[in-house]
Amino acid sequence: MKNQFYYQIYKKLLKAYGPQGWWPLLHLPQKYHCGQFDLPKTRNELFEIYLGAILTQNTTWRQAEIALNNLFPLTGFAPENLLALDENRLKEAIIPARYANQKSNYLQTAARFFIDLKERAPSRTEILKVKGIGNETADCILLYAYHQLEFVIDAYTYRIFSHLGLNDTHNYLTMKQLFEDNLPQHVPLYQEYHALIVRHGSLHYSKRPYGKKDSTLGFYRRSFK
DNA sequence: AGCCAGGCTACCG
DNA sequence: CGGTAGCATGGC
Numbered sequence: 001m002k003n004q005f006y007y008q009i010y011k012k013l014l015k016a017y018g019p020q021g022w023w024p025l026l027h028l029p030q031k032y033h034c035g036q037f038d039l040p041k042t043r044n045e046l047f048e049i050y051l052g053a054i055l056t057q058n059t060t061w062r063q064a065e066i067a068l069n070n071l072f073p074l075t076g077f078a079p080e081n082l083l084a085l086d087e088n089r090l091k092e093a094i095i096p097a098r099y100a101n102q103k104s105n106y107l108q109t110a111a112r113f114f115i116d117l118k119e120r121a122p123s124r125t126e127i128l129k130v131k132g133i134g135n136e137t138a139d140c141i142l143l144y145a146y147h148q149l150e151f152v153i154d155a156y157t158y159r160i161f162s163h164l165g166l167n168d169t170h171n172y173l174t175m176k177q178l179f180e181d182n183l184p185q186h187v188p189l190y191q192e193y194h195a196l197i198v199r200h201g202s203l204h205y206s207k208r209p210y211g212k213k214d215s216t217l218g219f220y221r222r223s224f225k
Numbered sequence: 226a227g228c229c230a231g232g233c234t235a236c237c238g
Numbered sequence: 239c240g241g242t243a244g245c246a247t248g249g250c
Binding site for chain 1: 228229230231232233234
């Protein structure tokens with residue numbers, strides 16, 4: 001028996017914000033492709049999702065996007081070109097996304113991994129072995145790039161759903177299981193839901209006001225209704 | 226002027 | 239396991 005709360009929250013968020021069009025791909029006519037779930041279409045678009053997922057770790061999408069825009073003229077988002085790129089130029093390009101020393105290595109490792117796959121989709125266990133790809137990044141890649149039924153958990157998911165009294169854990173896999181057990185098994189829904197959580201979370205669950213007892217900005221603590 | 230973003234690895238007890 | 243230091247930019 002499913003706990004319908006998870007699905008109901010999804011429907012409310014969708015009604016409030018509309019479709020989010022994730023994962024954003026920068027060189028489409030509109031990078032947020034609302035309602036279109038058959039992307040990515042090309043090999044380089046597929047790899048672009050790896051790049052974006054790593055670059056946006058602990059960083060705003062805005063800054064990850066700057067790094068991607070720097071990377072595109074240098075590589076066209078082809079993994080082979082990324083590997084051929086001089087390491088210092090790679091680092092320089094991704095400085096806006098923070099941790100350039102770490103992330104440059106992560107991107108190179110991911111590129112080698114991607115090439116070795118030879119157009120095959122990786123398993124979750126397999127992709128988690130790549131250094132720099134942890135639970136959330138893995139699930140983002142699997143869900144948005146490969147259309148695999150993997151629910152993505154992020155910091156906002158913990159904040160929102162613990163605030164709603166729907167979970168007391170801070171364990172990634174426990175949280176993921178909870179969503180997957182209680183939602184329709186539908187890839188576009190998984191894709192849309194995580195995007196909506198990020199949208200809602202970034203608007204109302206920013207850590208700063210949410211964590212402050214004395215905030216005069218009462219609405220930050222407001223739960224979604 | 227601080228505080229914090231669409232985390233991950235490594236290492237601690 | 240759970241907890242956390244370190245990573246080292248730019249916007250708000």
